Amino acid sequence: MALERPPTLRNLSIPESSILPKGELDEPEDKSAVLAVDLTNPFAAAAPNQHNPFANRGRQFWLVYLALCMSSFLSALDLTAVSTALPSMAAEFQSSEFSWVGSAYALTSTALIPWTGNLASIFGRRSTLLGSLVLFAVGSALVGSARSMTMVIAGRSIQGVGGGGILTMTEIVVVDLVPLADRGTFFGVIGSVWAVASAIGPPIGGALASAGAWRWLFYMNIPLAGIAFVLVLCFLRIKAPKTTLKEKLEQMDYLNVIFVIGATSTIVGLTWGGVAHPWISYQVLVPLILGFTIMGVFLWLEKAYVKHPTIPFDILSHRTSLLGFATTFLHGIVSLAAVYYLTVFFQAAKGASPVQAGIDTFSLSFTVAPLSIITGVVIGYQGIYKAWNMIGWGLTTLGFGITSLMRYDCSKAASIGLPILMGLGLGILYSSTNFPVLAPLKASQQPHAMAFFSFMRAFGEVFGISIGATILQNSLAADLPKEFLAKFNGEAEIAFSAIPNIVELAEPLRSQVREAFASSLRVIWLTMVFISGVGFILSLFIQDIKLTTETDERWGMSDDRSVPKAVLDEEQK
Known part of the structure; x- marks a missing residue:
C-alpha cells in the first residue's frame, strides 16, 4: 500500500534528478517502494522494520x-x-x-x-x-x-x-x-x-x-x-538450481578471459604509473591503453553476443543502482588511500616504527568499525539510506580536509585525533553504499550485483593507491632537499625507499625531509577532499526505495532457518 502524504509539504516523495539519463528500470515497479521522507528529520523512516x-x-x-x-x-x-x-x-x-x-x-x-x-x-x-x-x-x-x-x-x-x-x-x-x-x-x-x-x-x-x-x-x-x-x-x-555438467559448461562466460586480460593490463599500468615508471613512459601507457581497449571490446561482445554475461547490464540501467556503483568506486579510492597513506604519514613525517605506525592508525580503524555496525543496524530499522550516504560523504570530505592540517611537528594528540572524523564518514559508507545498488533490484538480481559491487570497490582501491603514489612521488621530487635526493640516483620508487633512511639523518636535514613528506601527503588529502566531494554530489541524486524482505528462494538455506519466521509468514501471506 502506498504511503499517504499529508496535505502539508512536510512529507515529500523525493524524485531523482531529471538531469541524469533515464533507463529502462528508472521507476520501481511498485510505486509504494519510493519512500516518503520527512524533510524536517531525514533520519525518520516512513515504515521502520518491525522485526x-x-x-x-x-x-x-x-x-x-x-x-x-x-x-x-x-x-x-x-x-x-x-x-x-x-x-x-x-x-x-x-x-x-x-x-x-x-x-x-x-x-x-x-x-x-x-x-x-x-x-x-x-x-x-x-x-x-x-x-x-x-x-x-x-x-x-x-x-x-x-x-x-x-x-x-x-x-x-x-x-x-x-x-x-x-x-x-x-x-x-x-x-x-x-x-x-x-x-x-x-x-x-x-x-x-x-x-x-x-x-x-x-x-x-x-x-x-x-x-x-x-x-x-x-x-x-x-x-x-x-x-x-x-x-x-x-x-x-x-x-541451488539443479543442472547437468553440460548445462553448467554451456552457461560459462568464456569471453570473460578477455576481461581478465584487459583488467590485468590496466591494473599493471596503474600499479607502475608514477612509482616504478613515469606516467608518460611506454611501460605505463602501453598496458593502460591496451587494457582499457580490451575491456571496451569485451563489454561490446558481452552485450551483443553472450547469453549469460558476467557484467550485469540489466542492473546498470537503473539510475540509483548506477549511482551506487559509482559511489562504491569512489569509496574504494578514498578508503584505501586513507588507510595506506596515513601509515606513511606516521612513519615518514612522525618517525614512527612500522609497528608504532600501525598502532597510531587505530584511531581511524577503530572509528570505522563501530560506525559500520551502527549504520547497518539503523538503516535496517529506518528503511532509508540516502541520508546516511550523504552524511557519510559529507563527514569523509570534511575529515580529509581536517586531516590535511596535520604537520610533521604537530602534537601526538592532533595526529591521532584529526583523522577520527574521516573514520566516522568511512565507517558509515562501509555499510551504506550497497543499499543504493541493491534496493531497486529484484532478489534474483542482487547476488550478481554484489559481485560487480565487489569489483568496483576493489578497482577503486587500486586507483586509490595509484593516485596517492603518483602524487607522493611527484611532490617529493619537488620538495625534498637536493642533497637527500642525490642519495637515490634518480630511483623511481624514492617515495617508499626513502622512509627507512630518514631516522639516520642529522638535523636540520631530517626535519626538512619530514616536512617534505607531510606537505606531499597534504596534497593527497586535498585530492581525496575533491573525490569525496564528488561522492557527496552523486549521493544527492540517490533515491530512497523500499527495502525488500525477500530473498531469492533458489539460493536459500535448505532448512529455511536462515530467514526469520516473521519474514516467512509475511511472504506466505
Missing part, C-alpha cells in the same frame, strides 16, 4: 556467518599486514621486486572478481567459496615456504585469486540468506571485522618481521582457513 534481524536464525546460520567473518578477517589481515613485512622480505631475498608482492595480490584478486560471481551462479556458492579458501591457503603455504622472490610473487598471485573470491562470496552468501531490510546489520558486522583486521594487520606484520618470523604471517592463514573450510563444508547447505 529483530537476529531473531529465529538457527545454529546453522550462525556457524556459516562465523565462517564468513573469519574468511573476511583472513583476507583483510593478509592484505594489510604484508606492507610492514615487505622490507624484511626484500632484505632476505636481496630483491628489488618487492613492490610486486602487493601488486600481484591486488592484480589477481581484482581482475577475477566478476568471474567469481559467474562461477558462483553456475557451480554453486559452497563450491566456489570452498575453492577460494583452498586457493588462499595454498598461496599462503607457497609464500611461507618461498626460497626466492619469484616464488613469493607466485604465491601472492594465487592468494589474490582466493582472497578476491572470499570477499565476493562472503557478500553473495549474505545476500542469499538475509533479506535487504535486515542486511545492513550483517554487512555492518563484516565491515567492522574488515576494519579491525586492517587495523591490527600492520602491527602484527611489523612485529613478526622485527622478530625475523615474517613467514608465520602466511603460515597462520592455513589453520584459520582450514577452520573456515570445515564450517562452510558442514553447514553452508544452500539450495
Whole structure:
C-alpha cells in the first residue's frame, strides 16, 4: 500500500534528478517502494522494520556467518599486514621486486572478481567459496615456504585469486540468506571485522618481521582457513538450481578471459604509473591503453553476443543502482588511500616504527568499525539510506580536509585525533553504499550485483593507491632537499625507499625531509577532499526505495532457518 502524504509539504516523495539519463528500470515497479521522507528529520523512516534481524536464525546460520567473518578477517589481515613485512622480505631475498608482492595480490584478486560471481551462479556458492579458501591457503603455504622472490610473487598471485573470491562470496552468501531490510546489520558486522583486521594487520606484520618470523604471517592463514573450510563444508547447505555438467559448461562466460586480460593490463599500468615508471613512459601507457581497449571490446561482445554475461547490464540501467556503483568506486579510492597513506604519514613525517605506525592508525580503524555496525543496524530499522550516504560523504570530505592540517611537528594528540572524523564518514559508507545498488533490484538480481559491487570497490582501491603514489612521488621530487635526493640516483620508487633512511639523518636535514613528506601527503588529502566531494554530489541524486524482505528462494538455506519466521509468514501471506 502506498504511503499517504499529508496535505502539508512536510512529507515529500523525493524524485531523482531529471538531469541524469533515464533507463529502462528508472521507476520501481511498485510505486509504494519510493519512500516518503520527512524533510524536517531525514533520519525518520516512513515504515521502520518491525522485526529483530537476529531473531529465529538457527545454529546453522550462525556457524556459516562465523565462517564468513573469519574468511573476511583472513583476507583483510593478509592484505594489510604484508606492507610492514615487505622490507624484511626484500632484505632476505636481496630483491628489488618487492613492490610486486602487493601488486600481484591486488592484480589477481581484482581482475577475477566478476568471474567469481559467474562461477558462483553456475557451480554453486559452497563450491566456489570452498575453492577460494583452498586457493588462499595454498598461496599462503607457497609464500611461507618461498626460497626466492619469484616464488613469493607466485604465491601472492594465487592468494589474490582466493582472497578476491572470499570477499565476493562472503557478500553473495549474505545476500542469499538475509533479506535487504535486515542486511545492513550483517554487512555492518563484516565491515567492522574488515576494519579491525586492517587495523591490527600492520602491527602484527611489523612485529613478526622485527622478530625475523615474517613467514608465520602466511603460515597462520592455513589453520584459520582450514577452520573456515570445515564450517562452510558442514553447514553452508544452500539450495541451488539443479543442472547437468553440460548445462553448467554451456552457461560459462568464456569471453570473460578477455576481461581478465584487459583488467590485468590496466591494473599493471596503474600499479607502475608514477612509482616504478613515469606516467608518460611506454611501460605505463602501453598496458593502460591496451587494457582499457580490451575491456571496451569485451563489454561490446558481452552485450551483443553472450547469453549469460558476467557484467550485469540489466542492473546498470537503473539510475540509483548506477549511482551506487559509482559511489562504491569512489569509496574504494578514498578508503584505501586513507588507510595506506596515513601509515606513511606516521612513519615518514612522525618517525614512527612500522609497528608504532600501525598502532597510531587505530584511531581511524577503530572509528570505522563501530560506525559500520551502527549504520547497518539503523538503516535496517529506518528503511532509508540516502541520508546516511550523504552524511557519510559529507563527514569523509570534511575529515580529509581536517586531516590535511596535520604537520610533521604537530602534537601526538592532533595526529591521532584529526583523522577520527574521516573514520566516522568511512565507517558509515562501509555499510551504506550497497543499499543504493541493491534496493531497486529484484532478489534474483542482487547476488550478481554484489559481485560487480565487489569489483568496483576493489578497482577503486587500486586507483586509490595509484593516485596517492603518483602524487607522493611527484611532490617529493619537488620538495625534498637536493642533497637527500642525490642519495637515490634518480630511483623511481624514492617515495617508499626513502622512509627507512630518514631516522639516520642529522638535523636540520631530517626535519626538512619530514616536512617534505607531510606537505606531499597534504596534497593527497586535498585530492581525496575533491573525490569525496564528488561522492557527496552523486549521493544527492540517490533515491530512497523500499527495502525488500525477500530473498531469492533458489539460493536459500535448505532448512529455511536462515530467514526469520516473521519474514516467512509475511511472504506466505
